[in-house]
Amino acid sequence: MLPQRNSPIQKNGNGNQGCYLAGISDALGHVLMALLDIQQVRDVDQPPIYLIDHEPNAHVLDDIHRIEIDPAIPETQRLQLTRARVGQGYFRKQVILLDPICRVTGVTDTRLLIASHIKPWREASNSERLSGYNGLLLSPHVDALFDEQFITFEDDGRMHVHPSLSRDVLDRWSIDPDKQVGRFRSEQTSFLAHHRELFVRKATSV
Known part of the structure; x- marks a missing residue:
């Protein structure tokens, strides 16, 4: 889900030192928000509500990607489905x-x-x-x-x-x-x- 160019992370997992700010896709943004159990950025410093959840594996990420590219899913339902797939929300x-x-x-x-x-x-x-x-x-x-x-x-x-x-x-x-x-x-x-x-x-x- 990382961008092909100007990615904040290289393919080997290291940070991209030449990139100061990077845009990411909505799909990756939804994954990060679901993992942090946040609705908005200002909530990021609050403690997580749940202690135990599934780690998102390849199948989960693939399902989230399918949600993101499906034009039939309304935008308001997209985040709900993503969070549900990760196990929260x-x-x-x-x-x-x-x-x-x-x-x-x-x-x-x-x-x-x-x-x-x-x-x-x-x-x-x-x-x-x-x-x-x-x-x-x-x-x-x-x-x-x-x-x-x-x-x-x-x-x-x-x-x-x-x-x-x-x-x-x-x-x-x-x-x-x-x-x-x-x-x-x-x-x-x-x-x-x-x-x-x-x-x-x-x-x-x-």
Whole structure:
């Protein structure tokens, strides 16, 4: 996302000493703002609201680039989608408002929890990407299992565990596969059904 000419950073990662001021693309600006969890520059010196979040990897940056170049996305929605993809902003707040607890571990300190999409980002529409009903607030280790479809949930809160997942992992992470995590909202059922489909595909491919 860096400019081809007059870039503030060279390709080898070093700063460009010959560049005093540099313009950057809106996409890169959105990434930086999302990482800092700021709406405007004047907020930059305030402490971050969230302690834990995903590091933006190549897939995330590619998705953000797609958002930036899509002419069908209104400008007002562009930043919301970018921040949601990084794991902050509007989507996270909607998930917290709906269910401010990790159903599996019982942790209630939202600073330590990840807002995870139920229906994966790549398969969701823009409205689904921002919907709080398409999210669960999970402890980081639970999020890792849910995100990779090693666990999934029925609408009534029953948990399913992928056959390849060692019971030793669950024991060491204090995850009870027989725990009822509570019935989900009716608005979440279609998203959970999609996640279960991915879980079944993963299970049958073992």
